[in-house]
Amino acid sequence: MKKSTLDKYLIIGISLGLIIIICEKKFPNIILPFIFLGIIRKELKYKKQLILPTRKTYLEIITVLLSVIILIFITYFYAKTWLHYVIGGLGVFMFISTRIKEGISSKGFISTYKYKELILWNEIEKVIVISSNDIKIKVSGGFMQQTFNFKKSDYDKVITILKENLPIKAQLQTIFK
Numbered sequence: 001m002k003k004s005t006l007d008k009y010l011i012i013g014i015s016l017g018l019i020i021i022i023c024e025k026k027f028p029n030i031i032l033p034f035i036f037l038g039i040i041r042k043e044l045k046y047k048k049q050l051i052l053p054t055r056k057t058y059l060e061i062i063t064v065l066l067s068v069i070i071l072i073f074i075t076y077f078y079a080k081t082w083l084h085y086v087i088g089g090l091g092v093f094m095f096i097s098t099r100i101k102e103g104i105s106s107k108g109f110i111s112t113y114k115y116k117e118l119i120l121w122n123e124i125e126k127v128i129v130i131s132s133n134d135i136k137i138k139v140s141g142g143f144m145q146q147t148f149n150f151k152k153s154d155y156d157k158v159i160t161i162l163k164e165n166l167p168i169k170a171q172l173q174t175i176f177k
């Protein structure tokens with residue numbers, strides 16, 4: 001699944017959650033904050049494990065900002081009780097926390113893809129490091145290939161982490177552009 005497809009599903013999921021909130025049913029109003037807090041806690045736990053976070057592109061930053069503005073707009077205009085505002089705020093925070101967790105940890109690569117959030121070092125078969133204006137790392141194995149972007153200044157740190165943690169059978173290829 002491509003990153004843009006995941007973003008669409010994430011926005012649809014959050015929108016559906018907000019639609020449920022807007023309905024006058026009491027159960028979703030009570031349970032949703034706890035679900036959102038659980039997800040936020042898990043995402044922040046991943047963020048805390050990062051050794052080296054990825055570099056966010058301008059497109060990613062603009063997309064997140066626009067999505068947050070839309071979520072705030074929906075919450076502001078459709079919320080009817082203080083609990084709706086709390087849920088809307090938690091929804092915004094949850095959306096942001098899912099976007100900032102990507103990078104390298106001691107266990108492997110942490111991704112924003114929901115089907116494979118943590119790629120363990122022993123699951124990686126091939127890594128391609130492309131060095132140009134920034135560093136692009138393509139990771140592949142028994143999962144769909146994923147790409148991570150890092151700052152150019154982090155090149156030595158990235159290579160050191162990869163050499164220390166990649167299994168012997170994994171291929172490491174470096175391309176300079």
